[in-house]
Amino acid sequence: MAENTGRRPRGPMGRGAMGAGEKAKDFKGTMKKLFVYLAEYKIQIFFVVLFAIGGTIFSIVGPKILGKATTEIFNGLVNKVSGGSGMDFEKIGRILAWTLGLYLVSALFSFIQGYIMTGVSQRLTYRLRKELSAKINRMPMNYFDTKTHGEVLSRFTNDIDTLSQSLNQSATQLITSVTTIIGVLVMMLSISPLMTVVALLILPISLGLISGIMKKSQKYFRGQQEYLGNVNGQVEEVYGGHNIVKVFNKEHDVKEEFDRTNAKLYESAWKSQFLSGMMMPIMQFVGNLGYVGVAILGGYLAIRKTIEVGDIQSFIQYVRSFTQPIQQVAQVANMLQSTAAASERVFEFLGEEEEDQTVADPVSVEGLEGNVEFKDVHFGYNEDRIIINDFSAKVSEGQKIAIVGPTGAGKTTMIKLLMRFYDVNSGAILIDGHDVRDFNRSELRQMFGMVLQDTWLFHGSIKDNIRYGKLDATDEEVIEAAKAAHVHRFVKTLPNGYDMELNEEASNVSQGQKQLLTIARAILADPKILILDEATSSVDTRTEERIQKAMDNLMRGRTSFVIAHRLSTIRDADLILVMNNGDIVEQGNHEELLAAGGFYADLYNSQFESAIA
Template sequence: MSEERRQVSGGGRGFGRGAGPGMGMPVQKAKDFKGTLNRLIGYLKPRKYQLFAVFITAILSTVFSIVSPKIMGNATTKLFEGMMMKMKGVPGAHIDFEYILQILLLLGGLYIFSALFSYIQQYIMAGVAQKTVYELRKQVDDKLSRLPLSFFDSRAHGEILSRVVNDVDNISSTLQQSLTQFITSIVTFIGVIVMMLTISPVMTLVVILTLPLSLIVTKAIASRSQAYFVGQQKALGELNGHVEEMYTGHKIIKAFGHEDKSVAVFNDINERLYNSGWRAQFISGIIMPLMSFISNIGYVLICVIGGVLVTKNSIAIGDIQAFIQYARQFSQPITQLANIANIIQSTVASAERVFELLDEQEEIPEAVDARELRSPKGEVCFQNVTFGYKEDAILINDMNIHVKQGQMIAIVGPTGAGKTTLINLLMRFYEINDGKITIDGVDITRLKRGNLHSLFGMVLQDTWLFNGTIRDNIAYGRENATEEEIVQAAKAAHADHFIRTLPDGYETILNEEASNISQGQKQLLTIARAILADPAILILDEATSSVDTRTEAYIQKAMNELMKGRTSFVIAHRLSTIRDADIILVMNNGNVVEQGSHEELMAEGGFYADLYNSQFMMKTPKRVV
C-alpha cells in the first residue's frame, strides 16, 4: 500500500483528549479558506430569517443564564445582611425570606426561559442544517450522475465516497452544533466581561490579566505536542492500511507463510503509534492542569481583593459570589472558540473537497433534439474513429468497422490492445476525438443516453451483484419481470440448478460482495440477468472466464441461442470460444490490424494465427535418459 493511501486510511478529524477538544491537534486546512467559506455561507442565505431567529434565541438564552449569578448574589447579600444584623443585636433584625423567595422564583423563571430559548434555537438550527445538507447531498448525487466515466476511472472509489459521505457529514455536524456554540460563546464572553465590570473593574482587570498567561502556556505546549500528533496520525494511517491489507489478503499470507513478517510490521507500526500517542496525549494533557493553576491564582487574587473591598463596604458579599462564578465562566467560551476555530477550519476544508467535486467537468450534455430508437435493429458502424485518453497520446486512429444486424463480432488481441476501450466508446462512456459511431444509421451523440444504454446488455469479466436476493439480482435486468421469466433466464444461463441447491433457493440473500457464492456462480447470475434483459445488442467481456470448462460449454450454447438475431460483441482471450464468430476483429496497439472469419484469418497466417496457435501449441518435454 502506498504512503498516500495509508495517510487517507487513517485520516479524519480528531482531538487530543488531555487538552480538551482542538488542543494541539493538527487540523486539515483549506487552500482557499475565504472563498470556500463565502461559498458555504451562500448555501445558508436562503434561510437567513431562520438564522436570524437562531441568533436572537441564542442571545436571549445566553443572556438569561449570564444574569442569573448576579441575581443570585442579591439573595446571598440579603441573607448575609440579615444574619449580620441579628448577630449585632439590631432591634427587629430578621432575614427577609420573602425577598429571597422572590429572587429564587425569578431565577427559576430565568432558567426556564433560558432552556426554552435554547430548545427553540436547537430546533430551528436542526432544520436549517439538515435542509442545507440535504440540498448539498442532492447536488452531489446529481453531479455524480453527470460525471463521465473517466472521472471514476481516474480516482479511488474510497476518495469519492469520503467526499460524499465523510465530508458532507462533517459540514452537517458543524452547522448543527458549532454554529450555535460559536454564537453563544461570543455572547457569553462579552456578557461575562460586562457583568464583571458592573461589579468591580479592579477585579475584572485581574481576571483579564490571567488571560495572556493562559494563552502563552497553551501555545507553548500545543506547539510541542503538534509534532507528536502529526506522528500519531501518520502511524495511525499506516496501521489502518496495514490491517486492511493483512485481513483482505489473509489467505495469501497464510499460504505463503508470512504471518511472522506481518506481525513484525504490525508491532513496529504499533510501537511508533504508542510512542507518538502517549507523548502527544501527555504533553497536551498538561495544558488543563496548568490553566487550572493559573485560574486558581486569579481566583485567590479575586478572593483577597474582594475580601478587602467587602471590609471597606465597597462591594456586597453577594457580588463577590457572583464575580467568582463569572471568573469561572470566563475561560470557558475562550476554550470553546479555540475549539470551534479548529472545527471550522476542518469544515471549510471538507466543504472545499465537496465543491471541487461539484466543479468537476461534466460529460457532454445530450443534444437538444436527442432521439430515441424505439425498434433497434443493431447495425453498428465506426467511421474514421480516433480516440485517446489523453490528447497527446492517441490510442485508436482512424478506425472503420461495419457490423450488420445479427452478426457476432469477436474482438481479440493482447492485453492493452484497446478491446474494452472499443466497447466504452460504443456505449459513449468516453467521447471520441474524431469521426463518429452510428447505430442503425443514427449518430450515438444524437441519441438520449438512457435510450442508448438500454440498447445494450452487458456481461463483464468483473461481476457486479448487489445486496439482495438472487431473484432480485436477476430481475435487475428487466423491470416488472415475472417469476417465470426469471426462472427461464436462470435455466438458459445454467444457473437454475445451483440456485435450487441453496438453502433458500431464489430467496437466498447475497451479501455486499456476494462472497457467499463462488465466482463462477456470480458470473452465471450476471449472464442470467443479461438474458432476461433481452437487449438488441449484447456485449460479452470475457463472460465465461470465471467458470469451469464444462459450464463454459453450457453457457456457450445458451449464448449462441441468445445471440441469434442480435448483434453481439464478444471480447475473448480464449480464442476457442469465438471460432463461430461472423467477424473477428484483431486489435493491437489500439488499431484493428486484421478482420475476417476464423478460417480466413488462420489462412492468412498473420497476427491472429500466431495468437491462436500460441494457445494450443505445447512443447514436447525432453525425455530424461
C-alpha cells in the same frame, strides 16, 4: 447494465479523506459558497441566533441575581448577631425563584436553538448528499480513471459528516461564546472595574501557556493521524489478503511490520495526548490563582463597603464563566477550518466538468436494428497519446463479432467508445447510420446489455440482483432468464432459493455462480446489442459450455460483441476483428484467419503450445 467494479478505500477514510488539521485552500471563497446554501434557511438561522443570544443572556444574569440571595443571607446573619430580626426568607425565596426561572428559560431557549440548528445542518447535508448522488451519475468516466475510489467515497462520507457535525456545533457555539464573553465582561464591570482588571490579567498567562502547548502538540497530532491511517490501512490490507499471507508464511513479517508502525503510532499518540491533557490542569491552576486574587481583593472591597458580599460570589462565577468561552472560540476557529476544508472538497466535486447527457435534437432509439459501423476512429485517453489508430469496421444486425488481441491492444476501449463512456477524438461510430453523439447518452445505453469479467452484485436477494436488468420484470420472467443462463438449478439448491440474501461482498456464492447471475441479468434486460467482455472466464469448462449455448440463443437476432482471450470460445463468430496496438490488423472468420497464417493464427496456436509446454 454495465457491470461496475470497485475497491474499498485503503484505511478507514481512504486516501482522499480529511486528516487532522487540514485547511481549505480558499477559506473565504468556500465559506461564501456555504453561506449561499445556508441562505435558504435564513429564517431558521435568525431564530437560532435569537434563541442562542436570549438563552445566553438569561444564564449570564443568573449569577448576579443569585449573588443578591447571598447578600441577603449574609445581612440576615449579621442582623441576627446584632439582635435584629434575622433573615428575610420570603425575599430570599423570591430571588431564588427568579434565578430558577431564568435558568429554566435559558435551558428552554438552548434546547430550541439546538433543535432548529440540528434540523438546518441535517437538511443542508441531505441536500448536498442528494446533489453529490445526482452529480456522480453525470460525471465522465475519465474522472474516475484519475481518482481513487476512496477519494470519491470520502466526499460522500467523511467530508459530509465533518461538515454536518462542525456546522451544527460551531455555529451555535460561536454565537453563545461571543455573547457570553461580552455579557460576562459587562456584568463583571458592573460589579467592580478594579476586580475585572485583576481577573483579566490571568488571560495573557493562560493564552500564552495554551499557545505554547498547542504548537508543541500539533506535530504530534499530525503524526498520530498519519500513523493511524497507516495502521488501519495495513490491517485492512492484511485482513483482505489473509489467505495469501498464510500461504506464503508471512505472518511473522506482517507482525513485525505492524509492530513497527504501531510503535510509531504509540509514540506520537502518547505525546499528543499527554500534551493535550496538560492543558486543563494548567488552566485550572492559573484560574485558581485568579480566584485567589479576586477573593482577596473582593474581601478587601467588601470590608470597605465598596461592594457587597454576594457580589464576590457572583464575580467568581463570572470569572469561571469568562475563560471557558474563550477556549470555545479557539476551538470553533479550528472547527471552522475543518468545515471549510470539508466544504471545499464537496464543492470541488460538485464543480467538476460533466459529460453532456442530452443533445438538442436527439435521435430516437425506437426501431433501430443494431447495425454498427466504426468509421476512421482515432482515440486516446490523453490527446497526445493516441491508442486507437484509424479503426474501421462494419457490423450488420444480428452478427456475432469477436474482438481478440493481446492485452492492451484496445479491445475494451472500443466497447467504451461504443457506449459513449468516452467520445472519439476523430472519426465516428454509427448505429444504423446515426452518430452515437446524436443520441442522448441514457437512451443510447438502453440499447446495450453488458457482462464483464469482473462481476458486480449488490446486497440483496438473488431475485432482486437478476431483476436489476429490468426493474419491472415479473418473478416468472426472472426465473425464465435464470433458466436460460443455467442458473436456475443451483439457485433452487440454496437456502430460500431466489429470496436468499447476498451479503455485502456477495461472498456467500462462488465466483462462477456470480458470473451466471450477471449473465441472467443481461438476458432479462433483452438488449438490442450485447457486449460480453470475458463473460465466461470465471466458470469451469462444463459450465462454460452450457453458458455458451445459452449465449447462442441470447445472441440470435442481436448484434453481439464478444471480447475473449480463449479463442476457442469464439470460433463460430460471424466476424473476428484482430487488434494489435490499437489497429485492426486482420478480420474475417475463424477458418479464413487460420488459413491466412497471420497474427490470429499465431495467437490461436500459441494457446496450444503453452498448454503442451
